[in-house]
Amino acid sequence: MFALAEALKMDLIPAGLALFAENVTLIGWALVALAGGLVFANGIILYRLKTMGPTLPRMGNTIQLFTLQLMPPALGRLLLLAQTGAILACVGMAVPMLMAVPVPAFLSAGWIVPRVQAIPTWIVVAIIALVVCKALLGLMSVYVMASGWVERKVSAHMQDRLGPMYVGGWHGWAQSIADGIKFILKEDITPAAADRFFFKLAPYIVFAGAFAALAALPWTDLVSSREIANLQEAGKPLPPGVIAADLNIGILYILGVTSLGVVGIIMAGWASNNKWSLLGAMRSAAQIVSYEIPVATALLCAVVMSGSLSLVDIVRDQGTRGEILGWYCWPWVNPFMGIALLIYYVGALAETNRAPFDIPEAESELVAGYHTEYSGLRFSFFYFAEYVNMYTCSVLASCCFLGGWYPNFGSPILGAAVLGGKALFLVFVMMVLRWTLPRVRVDQLMYLCWKVLLPWALVCLVGTTVWVVARG
Amino acid sequence: MEILERTSDVMVINMGPQHPSTHGVLRVELKTDGEVILEATPHLGYLHRDFEKHCEAVLWGGVIPYTDRMDYVAAMNNNFGYCLAVEKLLGTEIPERASVLRVLVSELNRIASHLLAFGTYGIDIGAFTPFLYAFREREMILDLFEHCCGARLTYNYIRIGGVSRDLPPEFEPKCRRLVRTMREAIPEYNNLLSYNQIFVARTRDIGVIPAELAIAWGCTGPVLRGSGVKWDLRKDEPYSIYPELQFEVPVGKGEVGTVGDCWDRYMVRLREMEQSVDLVEQCLDRLKPGPVMAKGTRSVKPPKGEVYHRTETPRGELGFYIVSDGGKKAYRCKVRSPCFCNLSILSEIAPGHLIADMVALIGSIDIVLGEVDR
Incomplete structure (x- = not known):
């Protein structure tokens, strides 16, 4: 830097x-x-x-x-x-x-x-950091708007209706922009009995937690897998991947900052001074904290496979095994990783509060859960965070199990498209699941986490380790 | 005083009157320990419109639009119940075609009502999509009613002495198309929701109403039949042309859990829709040309006396107790509302369940607040 x-x-x-x-x-x-x-x-x-x-x-x-x-x-x-x-x-x-x-x-x-x-170098560094943040924010805004529109269209077509058709002309493509403007123009209400400071702080924390994870998400690589293999053989250092900050503890960092969101959620639920919000926040805390364990364990399998916590290294390891046939999820690479992928994906659904695990904001039970009392721009922060979290989880799944940006044939742009495509496909699956499945109950959710996912995740972890050790 | 012995505090939550899953303006006062319900008290009356007193102020025929507004998702069945009661007092003979039409439209309305119950139950459990599938089919039925009488929700179609007008010619082919569509749609609903693992897990063994308890609380309709009691007034105390029609009375058998759980009540409704589709088809086959209104029923003056008549609406036993003093207006009109009786069991069943189960429970009882409060 x-x-x-x-x-x-x-x-x-x-x-x-x-x-x-x-x-x-x-x-x-x-x-x-x-x-x-x-x-x-x-x-x-x-x-x-x-x-x-x-x-x-x-x-x-x-x-x-x-x-x-x-x-x-x-x-x-x-x-x-x-x-x-x-x-x-x-x-x-x-x-x-x-x-x-x-x-x-x-x-x-x-x-x-x-x-x-x-000019002192630290000022330039700060300016670069700001520019990168701004770029990521802009990129994510476009993604959130686009996926908001896609979700409306997907749900509409699943439900035998058209969805937005008017705003902007072609199939209502500008609907999300209109909604964004609406959020900005709406009255920003703080309930009279709310704890004003924490009520206003909560959306920022949720948003920051979701957004900070983007720093350690890779986008693509500048070199092909063959070049990487050659460099590794020659014992030379590898060029950096396209990533805002290639931390050597990338996965740990992402797990850490995404769980910051739960603090914001509890804060929102408590400060709203609404019993339904509070119930939603309590459910969310229990849910997110519990599901982090199987999710982290499933991701650990990928760490064991690659021997690194850096997402760039994990993807490159898969690329050197084979651009398509070397993905960790294939049974011939490691029979346990496919199961770990499933565990991770189910856990990610729960961590991002998506259906069928959307119990913290269960509309039919808790009105709107922890964000019942929020309106306008503050509400859109929660909405934004949810979609960014979906993207983060999908990119993590793509990088740790589905080969990341491979096959890229050495082209960084193709690599970015491949990774984006995989991630967006997983986001799409989340949408389809949301409009298909009913919601599980809070105790069933906990049962699934502690008695089904966690034991299987541990089995996968041990199995992966044994497999890696046995095959050298 | 088990509540006081607990270490954690009891929280009082108002579920409603504005809540997505109370199906109207019902307020349930919940006392909860965390998410576990200790006590549930329904508070009624938010939609009270003084139906019974209104009946004493308008002519006999003028009551029918008021009955529309009791159970507004099954208005035909309410019209039917009231008209049968008045006709029992009058002793009027109804023309054959009118009787068939009445059964036809009330069975159509039973399907529409159960579709709504099915769809909103999906929403209650968290699946939004079945709701729109159900509304797609319900829309066809509402179109048919529009053909009958011009209205889509409050029909005022069944009148004392018959029905208000005959069917237009396009009704029959459209209705037969509906029958075909429904026969394809119901298995689709079962695939999508009824046997979905999550849905079954959410509804089995939840809100179990044993048969004796259901009878003791005066539950009727799918709530009673869901508990395994084979009691349907169309069979057990038949009226109109029901004795001549072939149909089954589905009851809950505890297929996925205990007899009388939410899933059983839900499934009874889906199976009743199948039976109603058969009934609609039988009625269409029996339609012969003829008058649709008995003579001399334009302005009625029932003789002095009293009568109680009960019919099977989609929600259960709807009874009209009518007292006439021989005048142009009713002296007294008392309604035995199935929703009111079914809802009363809520406070008995709810304790011990979670808040999420409460939603499943209210949805499976399928109340319409317009009829509970009247």
């Missing part, structure tokens, strides 16, 4: 800025084009604001117009102001550049480069 930051600081950023300084005129034209585009967009917005009287016209397909339909007038005006400001700024910057007036000192390469190189 620090090496990367140092390289950025010394070479890349100064070079980019020097390029910027040399092409000031070109950039001036780009700014003019941008300002023109903004003027055009503003014109459309102004026109829509004028024509949107008490009888709203049927909106077209573009998101912008659709957003305006939902926006309160004040927000619309604010947007207009911001856009006008942007136009003025563009014009203000472009005019001196195009007039070829002497380039201001702060735009010349000679001024920039030494100042950039003087």
